[in-house]
């Protein structure tokens with residue numbers, strides 16, 4: 001019981017670390033995912049090919065492998081001196097963006113083709129059609145899968161702890177090394193994650209209800 | 216300025232607005248448009264008629280390049296259709312299109328539907344766009360529905376909004392692909408009346424329809440298509456009373472029996 005009270009500052013730091021990492025990678029994954037989904041449905045073949053390659057690469061690579069690449073390959077080839085937090089952010093958000101992209105793309109396919117055709121016949125460009133007509137109508141079907149994707153992201157962020165980024169899961173390792181009872185530590189860590197994931201699903205349920213009455 | 220507009224009016228008077236020259240298109244193995252030659256003059260109303268699957272919708276959709284073509288040329292107001300991109304978007308804004316299934320933007324109100332193109336494509340001022348949208352909605356008789364969503368309207372009302380949405384762009388030509396085929400019988404006339412008024416106002420129109428009443432009263436010319444070809448074209452009265460081709464005779468006898 002007193003493991004939490006004795007080390008509350010560390011626990012809080014880990015909790016905040018997880019929340020921040022999840023938020024930041026969630027945001028970046030969202031932006032990347034929507035843009036890549038746009039690429040995948042665009043009329044420009046090179047963009048489509050890029051989108052397909054991105055999704056294939058990041059959806060089919062184990063996340064741990066992406067972390068290893070971010071830690072040991074990226075610094076050597078591209079950007080030396082990147083902080084561990086940035087590396088974790090990139091690995092998590094690139095990985096998650098592939099899933100966001102596919103959720104958004106399947107949402108796009110639920111919007112009747114006639115909507116985009118009407119927009120194009122008015123003289124809207126491809127990006128206007130996507131932004132103003134198709135994506136807003138895809139939102140409702142995308143919300144539910146996005147909720148699962150972000151919950152998965154929260155849990156996936158634990159991998160960053162193994163790579164010495166300060167976050168909730170890493171707290172467990174530090175303290176069990178100090179000899180505290182492991183069951184209690186795990187309980188507190190699990191509760192920490194539950195708070196985050198419950199907040200996410202609550203938020204998305206609210207969003208879903210909002211979008212439900214909008215029309 | 217006056218000189219320019221005089222010159223443009225001269226061009227307008229003699230103008231060929233939509234010109235298709237030896238247009239061919241395939242869907243895989245299906246040769247859906249075969250050597251189509253068709254010229255539509257400014258202010259002309261052309262009704263396209265023919266059996267289902269003969270390529271009427273495809274023909275309509277090639278004119279604003281919703282469908283690409285394999286060979287031949289299509290030009291609008293003297294300019295060939297460009298490749299997909301900004302320039303094509305600009306040209307499409309000059310070509311109004313009305314679909315069989317209305318395709319109103321489901322997440323926008325009726326008023327927003329008619330304003331959107333003006334604001335986002337023509338970059339019109341919001342207030343002016345709204346005034347114009349309201350005037351157009353009044354003109355097609357759905358002014359009272361401005362703040363509703365499309366799903367709250369009847370089919371006939373939706374189709375009239377779709378016509379207003381297209382007119383808001385001040386198009387040079389309007390394309391109608393079976394605009395009344397998805398409507399309940401009692402709503403067909405309210406849409407046809409709007410189209411008839413449009414024709415009287417001098418709008419250039421290409422109309423795919425089986426409404427012979429409309430063809431007789433509003434069309435300058437009937438184009439009969441079968442199996443991807445233009446088989447016959449004539450003035451409406453002449454076409455309906457004495458079709459020349461066997462295909463047209465056969466087709467007319469079928470639809471007249473219904």
Ligand SMILES: Nc1ncnc2c1ncn2[C@@H]1O[C@H](COP(=O)(O)OP(=O)(O)O)[C@@H](O)[C@H]1O
Nearest residue numbers: 242245247265266267268269270271272273274
């Ligand atoms: N996108 C498409 N892909 C493949 N075949 C199509 C497509 N659109 C239309 N077709 C085919 O082309 C032919 C002509 O279609 P369409 O132009 O819709 O005819 P109509 O409007 O005269 O009924 C039909 O046989 C139809 O099945």
Ligand SMILES: [Mg+2]
Nearest residue numbers: 271272273393
């Ligand atoms: Mg058709």
